[in-house]
Amino acid sequence: MKNPAILPVSLAPFGVNREQAATLIGVSPTVFDRLVQDGTMPQPRLPVKGRCVWDVDELATAWRQLPHRGGASHLDDATANDNPWDRKAAKR
Secondary structure, eight states, X not given: OOOOOSSOTTSOOSEEOHHHHXXXXXXXXXXXXXXXHTXXXXXXXXXXXXXXXXXXXXXXXXXXXXXXXXXXXSXXXXXXXXXXXXXXXXXX
């Protein structure tokens, strides 16, 4: 007999392990470790001694602080009227 899922599919976990956290942000576990070490990603929580669990909301917040290609640290850095298509048209 198969084991039923502990959590319903509709209920996302609050915390994830190292490999899941790395996958969540799209990098390898080794790269994730470096991001945690340099403070780019949050430190894990310790529900019990020896068990590291990353808070999914903290990961999402740290992810949104990463710079975009081109230098902006997040979408709010761009002005509301700044449109790359308008800039291109203005050069014509």
